[in-house]
Amino acid sequence: MSDPERVMSADVAGLAAAIERAAADLAVAEEPAGFVVAIAVSAVTDWTVETLVHSIATRKISPVEATRECLNRIERLDGNIHAFITVDADGALAAARSLEAELAAGLSRGPLHGVPLAYKDLCHVPGLPTSCGTRTRDYFMSPIECTAVARLREAGAVTLGKLNMSELALGPFGDNAHHGDVQNPRFSGRGGPVIG
Known part of the structure; x- marks a missing residue:
């Protein structure tokens, strides 16, 4: 792995940890097609990009x-x-x-x-x-x-x-x-x- 790849990997790992912490604020309910509807304390439009990225990737919201x-x-x-x-x-x-x-x-x-x-x-x-x-x-x-x-x-x-x-x-x-x-x-x- 090159130095830039190592730096990027560390950045992604840090971002993933931040996403996990932010996602802990969400309560979820199952929905058809494997997606989960996020029932958040606040609206999706108030989420950070990290929370939205994680929520889409983990199918908490489509x-x-x-x-x-x-x-x-x-x-x-x-x-x-x-x-x-x-x-x-x-x-x-x-x-x-x-x-x-x-x-x-x-x-x-x-x-x-x-x-x-x-x-x-x-x-x-x-x-x-x-x-x-x-x-x-x-x-x-x-x-x-x-x-x-x-x-x-x-x-x-x-x-x-x-x-x-x-x-x-x-x-x-x-x-x-x-x-x-x-x-x-x-x-x-x-x-x-x-x-x-």
């Missing part, structure tokens, strides 16, 4: 259920926080179903298998417009796929959609006159109450 939880939260809150420019609910659920079938067949693409993600609207995602946060590009469909998006998709990530941003990336705060200013998903406005 990729479809994790994706639905994320989509439900987006639907419930995005009108106030303006995090998304484009949500691809149908595409996300179709990808999650396919990834769930792979897990049921004993196939895993790695730790991101079935984990829902979204990408800044600068990244080209097949089938979704790339507006770069401006109205003049609302319908631009790129013929190419962003390398980072391609690698995450190949690793089994589920694409939820495209995230809002400062118009043409000309600002650090997510101010956007066209799609609404991005708000902190935990606090509305400046230090306001949690919007859960």
Whole structure:
């Protein structure tokens, strides 16, 4: 084993231990198809990535259920926080179903298998417009796929959609006159109450 492989192995072992500790907070109930529904103290959308990765890998929650939880939260809150420019609910659920079938067949693409993600609207995602946060590009469909998006998709990530941003990336705060200013998903406005 090379030095980088040893370091990676140690990192993975540490991550696995953290996942085990976080998963201890879950109570589970059996469900058909070998998946288990996680009944957590908090919502899936409040879990750490480590908890979600472990829960999918151990079938405490399915990729479809994790994706639905994320989509439900987006639907419930995005009108106030303006995090998304484009949500691809149908595409996300179709990808999650396919990834769930792979897990049921004993196939895993790695730790991101079935984990829902979204990408800044600068990244080209097949089938979704790339507006770069401006109205003049609302319908631009790129013929190419962003390398980072391609690698995450190949690793089994589920694409939820495209995230809002400062118009043409000309600002650090997510101010956007066209799609609404991005708000902190935990606090509305400046230090306001949690919007859960």
